[in-house]
């Protein structure tokens with residue numbers, strides 16, 4: 048299942064409120080003239096507000112808000128939820144370690160090492 052991370056740069060918001068028209072349950076008027084992103088949390092490193100979505104309808108609503116924003120203050124990232132067993136790199140590394148730790152594979156290890164040293 049896909050997840051989506053909505054990222055809101057409140058600093059560049061100009062208060063046009065097209066976002067509120069597109070997704071009023073998420074984008075709410077604040078007295079300071081900028082939109083508040085309901086349910087989001089502040090990331091102090093990026094200085095942006097973030098909310099994780101796992102619901103297609105919520106994604107559609109926020110996508111509409113992002114497209115409506117005149118200053119592109121709203122961005123959405125798709126998060127790949129690939130199961131761990133499908134990830135190739137950790138699996139291959141495990142096999143390599145098994146060879147290195149196996150004394151019967153010593154000659155094979157030397158060959159690998161010589162090959163490496165020649166570079």
Ligand code: SF4
Nearest residue numbers: 060061063064066116
């Ligand atoms: S549409 Fe963009 S600029 Fe306008 S209030 Fe919403 S986030 Fe701010």
